[in-house]
Every structure is written in structure tokens, then in C-alpha cells.
Amino acid sequence: MKLQFKVQQYQTDAVDAVVDMFAGQPRRSGFSYRIDPGKVKPNAAPALFETNTTPDSGLRNSEIELSAAHLLANVHQVQTSRNLPLASKLVDSKAAPGAPNLDIEMETGTGKTYVYIKTIMELNKRYGWSKFIIVVPSVAIREGVKKSFDVTAEHFQQTYSTKPRSFVYNSSQLHEIERFSSDAGVQVMIINIQAFNATGKDNRRIYDVLDDFQSRRPIDVISANRPIVIIDEPQKIGAAQSLEALSRFSALMVLRYSATHKVEHTKVHRLDALDAYNQKLVKRISVRGITVKGLAGSTAYLYLDAIEVKKGQPPTARIELEVQTKAGPIKRHLKRVTKGTRLHDLANGIESYKDLVVTDVSAIDDTITLSNGDVVVAGQLADRDVTEETKRRIQIREVIRAHIDKERELFNQGIKILSLFFIDEVAKYRDYGREDTLGDYARVFEEEYEAAVTEVLGELELDEATTTYQQYLRRDTAREVHQGYFSIDKKSKHFVEGAVHKTGDEKGQSKDVGAYDLILKDKERLLSFAEPVRFLFSHSALREGWDNPNVFVMGMLKKSDNAISRRQEIGRGLRLAVDQHGERMDNPATVHDINELTVVTDESYTDFVTGLQKEIAESLADRPRKASVKFFTGKTIQTHDGETVVEEALAQALYQYLAKNDYINDDDTISEAYKASREAGTLAEPTSEVLKPAIDFVCTLVDALYIEVPLPTNGRKPKKVPLNEANFMKKEFQELWSRINHKAVYQVEFDSDELVRKCVKALDTHLSVTSLQYVVQAGKQRGSLEADDLTSGVGFEISTTSTQTETVSAGSQVKYDLLGEITEKTQLIRRTAAKILSKVTPDTFAKFRLNPEQFITEAAHLINEQKATVIVEHLTYDTLEDRFASAIFTENQSAQDFTKAGEKLKKHVYDYVVTDSKVERAFVTELDTSIEVAVYAKLPRGFFIPTPVGDYNPDWAIAFTEGSVKHVYFVAETKGSLSTLQLRGVEDAKIECARKFFAEVNQKFEGQVKYDVADSYSKLMELVTA
Incomplete structure (x- = not known):
């Protein structure tokens, strides 16, 4: 499989932030200079033919010709366009004294390596700079960067008609430095910080006068190129010793790329965790935690595995409890229980379960209630003497279940699901003292996997949609679907612990380059359905090497380590997935339905999420949080007339508007009232004449101040919503569906x-x-100075x-x-x-x-x-004979959070509907109780209308009772506001295209379907009766 790359606007914005910094710099194709030829060893044997092994001339980067004032003006323009604080000066650094030091903040998983490779190509295209050094903090990242250059080479060749030549610095292959200095075209050297900052013999060679390098020092030949230095993850190499070492490169400029900059320089771009999530550039996060508690007055063992909702049945709980077997020993079994189940009977008379009866099963709260008053939440383990073995088995089981749930959902879309276990001992996966060499975790995995597959195969319906998936499940044995990635002993070929760094920036990480190479080499192979392996076990010391985009589930089978943050752990699985063609699954309409990373941890859901949110919040510390006239003034907004700078009068009007409507708190932070009104589309109309025409555009500035860290979902809560077949098969709905399910193509002349x-x-x-x-x-300088003047920075006026x-x-x-x-x-x-x-x-x-x-x-x-x-x-539609199948109501249906599902419905084609806003919930309530409505459906994602600005998925299809309204068949879009300005841009264009589509359907098929936008049920009734 070959990964596909495409131009993404958010990545282009990050590239432009750096490139625009040098607007006005003349393009120079490279400054020619004479490379230091060095000296030939006097005792060297004469060559048979005279050769010149050292090129005479090199091409170094031309100097920056812009004045400091011009550079600062460019920086201000870049920062203003991105609503970043304006720098008062270009920040200096010991890594490159006197040169620009720029920070580019990009969240993990958004493709920062791709961005800086494209930045290299753009800097070369625009200004002619061609010599670059990428400095990385570890071997793992170094190998990953080199792999990125390899897989993107063809993509950049197509875009720029050339590609960068990259190599990894090796102190024993110094001829590469000669080529770096002399060759034309884009030259990139990749080097890890230890190669020039450690005290080992090999690492010091870069500073030594070497006989095999014509009595030259490699660092002198490198620095003569005036390279542009790019630092990947600078926060990991920020020690004073490292900065001093970097300065020896004599960098033209330093570009720093990271999600978490510890030391700030001149920031020209920010794409933080909040931006990445809200723009749907990374997977959303789901967590399955385990909570340990004891049952009141009982020593019984009980684990609530999940709550299930099935067609035409009350909610069912899947629990694990101890059962007295006929053969004698007590074993733990998974059982399904409903309201009224007596656990004592289920356990075959074990005394600890006496008098325990299930009194309630709630799908909305994900709980069961017992007769002793205890409420047990899904994922909760009731065990007075819980063991490590018990918790690990449950974690492995949960990973397998989460994997299969996601696999069933995405298999027909051609997306391979991978699950990754991190463990801290090789012996727990591979035990060479046993005949089958299986460690404890591998053995438990195979037992649990076989049980899960047997259960799933028994549940799947024998229809065309699931036949291929059943064949896929049956094709491979439990032994074939898992594989270990660890260091390998060169003699025995056995997995071994491998050497790890004991101190420094790479502490706890593996030193084994071969292990990283294996992970990277297998990256594309693992994405194919032809490859049976889908569960991966790896040592936690190798975590930096993993960035496979199709890791959907992660299991942390190791002791918690305070040195590794939760953000670092989950960062290995945040990239958006690809399908069998290597295409990224980034359609905005479905991106978070498909891309969800489930983390199975031995912490409780609450503890893990609280800790993760705290870490994310800390990373957002430099974001402004308070509204003020000063904050709004000078910011750039996008209006119908292009980019506009907010002047003080508009900023004043906006601040007064927020205060008047209680949209800010007493401390000027944004209030919950603003958020609720913004989501519902019910923001108060401004009275200021200055603000009225701009309100829809300046609200983006207010949104930026409302910092709400995205809450990971509880991985046990989402459930498939059962289809209400009686409503789905109603004559009224089938008539409506047959009128709207035409596929179509559009053309524009x-x-x-x-x-x-x-x-x-x-x-x-x-x-x-x-x-x-x-x-x-x-x-x-002031005439007289106090010591305080100097420390407070007011010594000059x-x-x-x-x-x-x-x-x-x-x-x-x-x-x-x-x-x-x-x-x-x-x-x-x-x-x-x-x-x-x-x-x-x-x-x-x-x-x-x-x-x-x-x-x-x-x-x-x-x-x-x-x-x-x-x-x-000028858009016209041509409807096709091909139609959307009814199966889209059941196939590829993603699990949904039942906390937003409300009560069971009477007239909807599903038993429940999950809503995203108060507007939608109110709309559903009135539809379900209306005597005029016969049946209705929230249309599944699989139904869409193609438009030039992206596929469009309407919200609702409603069939009214014949004779009750004028328009019996209606397709509705629910929006909190009907203001054209608030529906501007792409969304407004999609709605206009939908009007043309339904007009064509009605004309060609006498469909009699009305389409319109409604912000409430009363508006809907106006439309269907008019």
C-alpha cells in the first residue's frame, strides 16, 4: 500500500507562516564558495589515476538581506493574521545568536514533519535556500523523519518538479557532508542531538580534526553552508549544553516545531490541542477505565462489562461473576442479566451472592442497580481482593471488544483496525521457557480473543453486508492476529528487553535502531487486510517509534509512570486513519464518526480524563482567556470583503455587547450563557450600528477566548441504536424514502x-x-539609575x-x-x-x-x-437510476453516546435518537408527540447529496399524515438561526445545492418532496401548511 498525500489548508497555513516572514527577500539560487579542501595524509598511497575527491566549490545559503525592522514588520503581519500576540522584537537564542528563531506550534498527529518538509521546499522555491539540517531529540524520531522523507518524495516531486535529498548523519560516512556542501538542489541532513552533544568517542568526531576527512573538522564544513536549522521537539533538547552545541552550526535561522514549547521564541503559528480537535484534524478520544469498589455487605466478585441495547428488547447488562461449576471448581463467566435476575441463582448458589437481585438496568446511565442499593457503573470491578492478573485480563478483554466493535463498523469501508498494547516486560508476551513460548499476556489474549470471536459470530446476521466480515474473522487464528515488536537478540533471534537510555532527554527509551526500523518497515504492510496481524504488543520503551494512523485502540498493560504524560501515551494514536487505497479519512462530515481512539487504562475513567484534561489545559496556558477592548483591537477577521482589521470603535462596541448580555463573567472570561446561545444560534441582536454588520464575523474572536478542553468520551457508553422495523416499514416512510433515495451527479456550465x-x-x-x-x-539611557530600574527593564526611555x-x-x-x-x-x-x-x-x-x-x-x-x-x-443535477439502499440505516452505523439519546421514541425509525443541541432535542420531542406526523427519521450519514463544496447530508426526513398538511413529504435542515449571514459560506452553498437537487427530483419523478430550513417545529408547520 502507498500512502496518499494531498494539500491541506491548515498545513499550508503553517508553511506560509514561516515563508511569509521573509517576504521581500530576493531569490538567490545559492552562493558559490570554495570548500576547504583539507590536507591529504602524507603517507597515503598514490592513486593509480589522479583524482580530486574533494569538490572545489560548494553552494551555501545566501544571507538574509532584509533589515531587522523589515523582518519585524513581516512578523507582525503574520502574527496579526493568526491572532497571535505581537512580538516586540525578534527573540534571540544561544542556539543561533543574531538569527531569527521562530516557533511553530502544531499538535501531535497533525503532520508537523510533512509541514516542515513542505516549508523546506517553499523556502527553496521562493528564496533559493537549499541547505537544511533537521535536529531531533532521539533515534526513534530520527528514523521516523527519514521515513517521512522517503514516503513523501513522490508527492513533492509532483508539486515542485524536484525532491529533497536527505541523509542521516553518520560519523563514519563523512563523504555525505561533501555532497551536502557541493551538490545543487535541496540538501537535508538529519541528525539526532546526541551525535554532536554527547561525550562518546563517535559523537565527538564531529568536532575532531580527522585524518580520514583531509585533516578537517566535520562541523567546520557543515557550518560553512550557513544552513537553516529545523528542531523537531525542541523542548526535549533545550539544555544549555545542547543550545551551545547547536550554535556551532552557524545557522541562518532556527525553526522550532513542537506541540509543547517550553521556552518561547518568536511564535509565528499556533495549532494547539484545542484547534486540532475543533478543526477535526486528529482522532477524538474515548476512554475505557476500570474502577475497583466493594459491594456493600458482600464479598462477591462482580464486573459490569457493558450495557447492551437490542431490537425490541429491554436493556441487558453483560456481567462477569463467579459461578460454581458442576465439576467442582469456581470459575468466572460472562453472563447476561436483565431487571429481576437473581445473582445467587446465576452463580449456582455461591453464598456471597445471596439476596443480590438486579433491580434496574439503565442504558442511558450505563449502570445496574442491585437490591442492596449499590449502583454499579460499566467498567466497575467489585472485588475485595483485586489482583494485578484480574485487572490485566479485563483490560485485554476490553481492548479486544473495542477493536471488534470498531472493526464491524468500518470493515466495509475498507479501513483496517489496529490495536496496540504497551507492556513493560518482554517475558509477559514471549516466555521462551514454555513449550509454546507464550507469555502470560499473550496466553490471556488468545483465550479472550477466541471467546470474543465466537460470541460475535453467533450474533452477526447472515446477510450480504456481514458475510465478508465473518469470513475475515474466521480466516485467521488467534495465534496469527497478534505480533510482538521488541528488541531482537542477534544470535538467538529471541525477543529481549534491549538497552534503554538511563538518563538525559531519551531516558526510558530504547537504544535499538533495529527495533524502530522494524516498526517503520511494517507500517504500510500492517494497513492491509491481507496481513492477518491486527493486535500489536510492543515495549513501552519503543513508544516513540509508533505513529501508525490506523491504531484505533491502545491498551496500557504496564505500571503507571509519572515521567510519561497521558498526552504522550495517547499521542501515538491520534493520526487520522487511511483506507485500503492509502486515502486519509478526513471528510469533515464523518471524520469523528470514523476516527476515534479508544484508550483502555487500569485507572478509572474519571481519574484518567481529569489528568488528561489537566495536561491539555496546561498546554493552553498562553492562550488569552479574557475579553477586553485591547484584545479585540487590531485583530484580523474574515468578512465578505476579505480580511479586515478590527478598529477600536468596533472592539468597544463588541465588549459592551458582551457585558450587556451577560456573555462575560465578572472577571471578563466568557460565560456559559454565551456558549449556550452561540450553540443554539440565539445570540442577542446587537443594537450598536457599528457592530450590527460585523457581529457574525467578530464572534470568532470571542470563540477563541472560550477555552473548553474537549472531554474524552466514555468508551463504554456508545451503543448501536436499534432500528424500529415497524416504523421503518410503514407505508408513509417507504413512500418518502422511495422519493428521495435517488443518487445523482451534478454539472456546471x-x-x-x-x-x-x-x-x-x-x-x-x-x-x-x-x-x-x-x-x-x-x-x-536614563540620567540616573537605580538597581530596580535595571531588573524591571526601565533603564532606558x-x-x-x-x-x-x-x-x-x-x-x-x-x-x-x-x-x-x-x-x-x-x-x-x-x-x-x-x-x-x-x-x-x-x-x-x-x-x-x-x-x-x-x-x-x-x-x-x-x-x-x-x-x-x-x-x-449554474449548477444542474441529473438523477441516476441507481438508488441508496435501505441498508444504509443499519450498515456502518457508528455507536452513539446514549447520555444524549433521551427517552425511547414512538414515531422515529430508530428506537432512540442522539441529538447535538437543545434545538434538535426540542424538535424531536415535538415531532414525536405531533398528531400530524406519521413517521420520521434522522437521516444516516450514508445518505448524501453531492455538491461542488462537499457532500451534503440533510438532517431529517418527515412523512406527515395524509390530509393533515399541504406538503406530506418533507426533508428538513434544522438550524438554530435562519440568518443568511450565520449560514454563510460552504454551509449556505450546500443548502442552495440541495434546493436544486430536490427541485430536479420533484420535476423528474413527481416526487412531491418539499425541502427547506427550519429552526423549530413551529417553523416547520408554517412551511408544510403554506
Whole structure:
């Protein structure tokens, strides 16, 4: 399998943050210099033919030609566009004194390695810089980075018509440094910090004068290139000794990429844990914890495994309890119980269960209640003398169950599920003293896996949808589906503990490069269904090596280690999954239905989640949390007219609006009232004339202040919602379904001259750019100084401040491919883009010289807006004979959290419906009690309408009782607000496309289906009776 890569806007934004920092820098293809040839050893044997083993000339990076003021102005522009605090100066560092030191914050799993490789390519394309060094903190990360260069090479070759040449620094292969210095093209050296910061003989070679390197020091040859240094995970190599070592590279600049910067420099981009989750760039997290408690007045053993909801049945609890077998010994068995089950009878008379009766089973709360008053929650273990063995068996069982649940859901979508166990002793997986060599964990795994597969095969219905999955389950034995990844002894070929680092940044991590190589080599193979292995056991010391995107379940079968945070542990499974074609599963509509990482821990759910949220909250410490006029002033917002800077009058109006409506607390933090109103679409209308036209745009600034760490879901709560077959088969619903289940294709035909006219008008009317400005401040030392003046930083006083405007001469300083950039950003053909640019007024085109970067960005944004409008206006649908099958109501259905399910419904095609907001819950309540409604359905994700801006999944299909309303068949979209501004952009375009789709269906098939947007049941009744 080959992984597929595509251009992602959030990654492009991170690239642009660095590249735009140097806007105005001339492009130089490389500065030629004479490489130090060194000296040939006097006693060296003469060559048969005269050769020159050392190239005469090299190509080093050209110097940064922008002034400090110009660089700072560029930084301010980048920071303003990303709503980051403005830097007062470019922060210096011991790693590169006098050079730019930039921080790029990116959450784990969002592809920071891809981003800095693309940044390398863009810096080369725009400015000609070609020599780069990537510094990593560990062997594991080094091997992963090299693998990333290998797998992305073809992708970047297609984009840039070239690819970077990368190599891992090895002190015994110094010829690579010669090539690094002399070869043209993009050259990248990957080096781990220990290779030049440790005291070992091999590590010191980089600083030594070496006979086999023509009496030169490798560090001198490297530093002569003025390389750009990229540090991956800088917080792990921030010691003073490391910084001093880095300075010897004589870096042109230093770029630092991490999710958790400990030492701040000049931050130019932020994509933190909150951003990544809200933008659906990483998996969401589900947790299955284990809680230990004793039952009141009893020594009974009881484990509540799960609550099940099945078609036409009351909720059932699956419990493990001790049972007296006929053969004599007491064994633990899984049993299903319902309300009224007597545990004493179920256990065949074991005394400790006497008088214990199940009095209630709740699917909503995930609990059972016993006759002694105890309430047991799913995942809770009642055992007075719990053992390590018991907890580990339960964890292994839970991993297997979570795996199979996800596998059943995603198998038909072509997504291979992997589960990863971290253990702390090889012997627990592989015991070479036993005949079958199985360790305790491997033995328990095989027992539990066989039991789980037998149970699942007995439950699966014999239909076409599940036949292939049943064959997949039966194909491989329990022995074939698991594999260990550990260090391997070279002589015996047995798994061994392997050497680990005892101190320093890599403490607790494996030193075994071979083990990391095996993990990386098997990465793509493990993603294929043809490979039977789907459960992976690995030593916790190798955790840094794992980043397989299809790890959906993680089991921590090891003692808790305070040195490893929960964020670090789960970071190995946060990447979005890929299917059998290597395509990333990142469709915004389904991304978190598919991508959910389940963590099975021996902590309670509450303890794990509390600890994880605390760690995430600490990582968000530098985010602003309080509303103020100062915070809002100067921020950039995106309006219909492009990017706009918030002025003080608007900031003042916004702050007063928040205060007046109790949307901020007494300490200026954002209130729960704001969040609830924002979600429901019921924010108060502003009275300020300044704020009215901008309210929908400035709310994004307020949203940024509301910091709510995403709460991992309880992995035991989600359940498949049973189909109500009686409602589904009702004549009214089948009639409605037959009218709307047509598949369709769309086409767009429009006159390019019309697009040109609209784009020219938009550019002439709305294109606005600001001249590049920088501030010059002059000051002098105070006449008399106190010690406190120096410590508080007020030893100098400013005498003058002036703001200078710099006009960029696009012709003399840097060659901008205006037409090429516009073509790339708008996906128009060059002829159309050229026609648009040639028809704008001279005044509009003159703005290009004021600020080329902003001109290109704003012009592309305005053209794309007009393109979207024209596309929707000229869109037509052609319905096909092919239809959506009824099976989409049951196939690939994701499990859902029953805490949001409400009571059992009477008229819905499912017994329960999970809602996302108060608006939807109120809507459901009224639909279910309405005498006019015959049957209704929340349409499954599998039903969609194709549109140019992405697939669209309508909310509801409603069939009314014949004769009660004018429009019997209705498809509804529920929104908290009907304001066009609040439904702007992509969502509004999808709704307009849906109107055209249903118009076509009604015309071609006499469908008589009405489609519209309703924010309440009363609005719906207005629409169906009008």
C-alpha cells in the first residue's frame, strides 16, 4: 500500500507562516564558495589515476538581506493574521545568536514533519535556500523523519518538479557532508542531538580534526553552508549544553516545531490541542477505565462489562461473576442479566451472592442497580481482593471488544483496525521457557480473543453486508492476529528487553535502531487486510517509534509512570486513519464518526480524563482567556470583503455587547450563557450600528477566548441504536424514502466571461491591501539609575517613535509570479486568471506594488468567492437510476453516546435518537408527540447529496399524515438561526445545492418532496401548511 498525500489548508497555513516572514527577500539560487579542501595524509598511497575527491566549490545559503525592522514588520503581519500576540522584537537564542528563531506550534498527529518538509521546499522555491539540517531529540524520531522523507518524495516531486535529498548523519560516512556542501538542489541532513552533544568517542568526531576527512573538522564544513536549522521537539533538547552545541552550526535561522514549547521564541503559528480537535484534524478520544469498589455487605466478585441495547428488547447488562461449576471448581463467566435476575441463582448458589437481585438496568446511565442499593457503573470491578492478573485480563478483554466493535463498523469501508498494547516486560508476551513460548499476556489474549470471536459470530446476521466480515474473522487464528515488536537478540533471534537510555532527554527509551526500523518497515504492510496481524504488543520503551494512523485502540498493560504524560501515551494514536487505497479519512462530515481512539487504562475513567484534561489545559496556558477592548483591537477577521482589521470603535462596541448580555463573567472570561446561545444560534441582536454588520464575523474572536478542553468520551457508553422495523416499514416512510433515495451527479456550465466580469467588479470594489510598515523607536539611557530600574527593564526611555511605510518594488527586489500564484490558489486556467487581472483598474493593480503578498492572498480569496457563487447559480443535477439502499440505516452505523439519546421514541425509525443541541432535542420531542406526523427519521450519514463544496447530508426526513398538511413529504435542515449571514459560506452553498437537487427530483419523478430550513417545529408547520 502507498500512502496518499494531498494539500491541506491548515498545513499550508503553517508553511506560509514561516515563508511569509521573509517576504521581500530576493531569490538567490545559492552562493558559490570554495570548500576547504583539507590536507591529504602524507603517507597515503598514490592513486593509480589522479583524482580530486574533494569538490572545489560548494553552494551555501545566501544571507538574509532584509533589515531587522523589515523582518519585524513581516512578523507582525503574520502574527496579526493568526491572532497571535505581537512580538516586540525578534527573540534571540544561544542556539543561533543574531538569527531569527521562530516557533511553530502544531499538535501531535497533525503532520508537523510533512509541514516542515513542505516549508523546506517553499523556502527553496521562493528564496533559493537549499541547505537544511533537521535536529531531533532521539533515534526513534530520527528514523521516523527519514521515513517521512522517503514516503513523501513522490508527492513533492509532483508539486515542485524536484525532491529533497536527505541523509542521516553518520560519523563514519563523512563523504555525505561533501555532497551536502557541493551538490545543487535541496540538501537535508538529519541528525539526532546526541551525535554532536554527547561525550562518546563517535559523537565527538564531529568536532575532531580527522585524518580520514583531509585533516578537517566535520562541523567546520557543515557550518560553512550557513544552513537553516529545523528542531523537531525542541523542548526535549533545550539544555544549555545542547543550545551551545547547536550554535556551532552557524545557522541562518532556527525553526522550532513542537506541540509543547517550553521556552518561547518568536511564535509565528499556533495549532494547539484545542484547534486540532475543533478543526477535526486528529482522532477524538474515548476512554475505557476500570474502577475497583466493594459491594456493600458482600464479598462477591462482580464486573459490569457493558450495557447492551437490542431490537425490541429491554436493556441487558453483560456481567462477569463467579459461578460454581458442576465439576467442582469456581470459575468466572460472562453472563447476561436483565431487571429481576437473581445473582445467587446465576452463580449456582455461591453464598456471597445471596439476596443480590438486579433491580434496574439503565442504558442511558450505563449502570445496574442491585437490591442492596449499590449502583454499579460499566467498567466497575467489585472485588475485595483485586489482583494485578484480574485487572490485566479485563483490560485485554476490553481492548479486544473495542477493536471488534470498531472493526464491524468500518470493515466495509475498507479501513483496517489496529490495536496496540504497551507492556513493560518482554517475558509477559514471549516466555521462551514454555513449550509454546507464550507469555502470560499473550496466553490471556488468545483465550479472550477466541471467546470474543465466537460470541460475535453467533450474533452477526447472515446477510450480504456481514458475510465478508465473518469470513475475515474466521480466516485467521488467534495465534496469527497478534505480533510482538521488541528488541531482537542477534544470535538467538529471541525477543529481549534491549538497552534503554538511563538518563538525559531519551531516558526510558530504547537504544535499538533495529527495533524502530522494524516498526517503520511494517507500517504500510500492517494497513492491509491481507496481513492477518491486527493486535500489536510492543515495549513501552519503543513508544516513540509508533505513529501508525490506523491504531484505533491502545491498551496500557504496564505500571503507571509519572515521567510519561497521558498526552504522550495517547499521542501515538491520534493520526487520522487511511483506507485500503492509502486515502486519509478526513471528510469533515464523518471524520469523528470514523476516527476515534479508544484508550483502555487500569485507572478509572474519571481519574484518567481529569489528568488528561489537566495536561491539555496546561498546554493552553498562553492562550488569552479574557475579553477586553485591547484584545479585540487590531485583530484580523474574515468578512465578505476579505480580511479586515478590527478598529477600536468596533472592539468597544463588541465588549459592551458582551457585558450587556451577560456573555462575560465578572472577571471578563466568557460565560456559559454565551456558549449556550452561540450553540443554539440565539445570540442577542446587537443594537450598536457599528457592530450590527460585523457581529457574525467578530464572534470568532470571542470563540477563541472560550477555552473548553474537549472531554474524552466514555468508551463504554456508545451503543448501536436499534432500528424500529415497524416504523421503518410503514407505508408513509417507504413512500418518502422511495422519493428521495435517488443518487445523482451534478454539472456546471457557465460563461467564463461572466465569471471574469464578476471577479473584476469584486476586485475593483473590495480589494484592499495595507502598505508594509515598521516602527522605528529611538531612546537613551536614563540620567540616573537605580538597581530596580535595571531588573524591571526601565533603564532606558523612548525619545522618539516613528512609523515608516515601505513600498516594495516588485520588479527590483523579488520576482513574484503573480499570474502563477493566482492560478494556483484559485484553480482557474491561466488564460482566465490573466483576463481578470488585465481588466482591473490601474488603481487596483497598483496595489500589488504596495504589498504583493497581501494582494495575491486577498485577490485569490475574492475570486474564489465569486467562483463559488457562479458555480451554485449554474449548477444542474441529473438523477441516476441507481438508488441508496435501505441498508444504509443499519450498515456502518457508528455507536452513539446514549447520555444524549433521551427517552425511547414512538414515531422515529430508530428506537432512540442522539441529538447535538437543545434545538434538535426540542424538535424531536415535538415531532414525536405531533398528531400530524406519521413517521420520521434522522437521516444516516450514508445518505448524501453531492455538491461542488462537499457532500451534503440533510438532517431529517418527515412523512406527515395524509390530509393533515399541504406538503406530506418533507426533508428538513434544522438550524438554530435562519440568518443568511450565520449560514454563510460552504454551509449556505450546500443548502442552495440541495434546493436544486430536490427541485430536479420533484420535476423528474413527481416526487412531491418539499425541502427547506427550519429552526423549530413551529417553523416547520408554517412551511408544510403554506
